[in-house]
Amino acid sequence: MMMKKFILVICGVVLSLLQGCSRGSEVQREEKSFVELNGQLSVQGNRMVNQQGEATALHGVSFGWHNWWPRFYNKGTVRWLVTDWNTAVVRAAIGVEPDGAFIDNPEQAYNLLYRVIDAAIADGIYVIVDWHSHNILTEEAKDFFATVASRYKDYPNIIYEIFNEPEYDSWDDVKAYSEEIIKTIRGIDPKNIILVGSPHWSQDIHLAADDPITGYDNIMYTVHFYSATHKQYLRDRVEYALNKGIPVFVSECAATEASGTGSFDMEEWALWVQFMDKHRLSYVMWSIADKDELCSMVKDTTSPASHWTENDLKTWGIKVRELLRSKEGE
Template sequence: MNIWKSLLAVCLLTAMFGCGAGTSKKANQEGTAKQLPRLCVTGTQLVNEQGDTVVLKGVSYGWHQFWPRFYNASTVAYLSEDWGAEVLRASMGVDLDSACYVYKPEFGIKCVTTVVDAAIENNVYAIIDWHSHNLRQEEAKEFFAQMAARYKGVPNVIYEVFNEPVEDSWEQVKAYSVEIIKTIRAIEPEAVILVGCPHWDQDIHLAADDPITGYNNIMYTVHFYANTHGQWLRDRTDYALSKGLPIFISECAGMEASGDGAVNKEEWQNWLDWMQQRSISWVAWSVSDKNETCSMLLPSASSDGNWADQDMKEWGRIVRNELKRQ
């Protein structure tokens, strides 16, 4: 369509100052939600249409196949209105368990689109997260083509093409990511795309030394768990920033990388201060009720939100309080 060609040209020509406004359309066709600013990447920063730096803070849902009960419009409304989440991450489990995407794709798509549609309705951003630790290029291309077609032109939507590579080299992850970016860009020319890096999203220095070229509005993800990942990972990420790599913390928490153990409040605060100083967006893990520290909720928590203090674990209360301080 000519309008999209025009909007892409505007975004490219004005990258120093922001991005084109674009025209939003609602997936649920009700037409009642306000339009959020379209986001672009300028240098290492996420910016709005006026070129102002944008820092998004929010929460990630847990793997959809294990906690589908929270993937509904009511929790989205509650997290955005009561907690103050500005971005919600729909973590579609790709290849673990019999209910994962590769075995039940319709179920995965239903969970993800329910959260994304509700995020649009509630005027917050949504990350569509291909939550996998393995390369599955053909399945990912098919999925993201569907998502890009469904949400083309909707400024709320951010695409995360590979949650956490583990054993794959950066060369492999880069080649995969380029193929998925091509797939999305053939349909959606402007949306922000998040790219993972090896070793559970900690080897960001490898991406910094050999970044993806030829595409705009690309950011790279770093994941941290504060009681495992300390100053060394902040230093490594500072190196990436110094090389001009835009960073988005699409998953983080305050305990050990296992998701368990005590919350290291001092180190969590060090990370908060570091992210604030560098205007880096972050998403905390996770809206789920597993018997582990990083799951924010207890089994007593309602499937629909409106959680009392006694329904939340310490980590859930910490994240909620931090988001409400905005």
């Protein structure tokens, strides 16, 4: 009888140890970063896929213009967005033309950009290097992306957005510009994804779909929308592009009017989210800034640069945090 009890005790201990090991391996898997789990991203057909060839989508936030909201361009803000908001990608919006932006002060632009990139790499998320311009500045953009690509070409975390929002340029002009920048980047970084804009604030994706860039791999096309302004007609354009095999990445969006103010349209926003999730589209929401507008997420200049409570956030910031946290485990 004593021998049977002894054997049962031993079996119980062994079972507990095995269960503990199993739980340990689960914890280990859960603690892997988003980049560790997905690795080098690439494009297959009209989909973005991870290193296992599985369709994947990134969800995250864009910083505001670096020249106006530099206080958020730091590792503390990135860490909080990862740990508390479940952000898988951040977008560094490097302003180009305004006073104090890249043309005026390139050293500050690079320093702030590198802070965000280094923090994203350290925390295992993806980072979009956004040339936040509204005009074609080919030589300046080539120098910028050559510098960044030379520094970070070996990191799978990097995504290049080579033209934020062309305003009135034709697709022919935007395409020619994009081919020049892509050629520059691909001479240094052969693999990381490159995002291409389209005319009229990256909404004329149907034009790009009819005449896409050829000869390069891992190219995607951006769409920007603000749900109180851009409704079904723009979703129809996106669907048209997808049906023609064009890979789409929503690199800027919000639930406000395109001006960033006015009013929210949460019903239309819900339709957009449903549409993007249905098609496994990545989306990045605008913006981590304390500007006095609806689509800025931080309440005001008295709010800290991270570790926000709900009292530190505007309505839009609270909504975005809730949406990103709901994506945990996807």
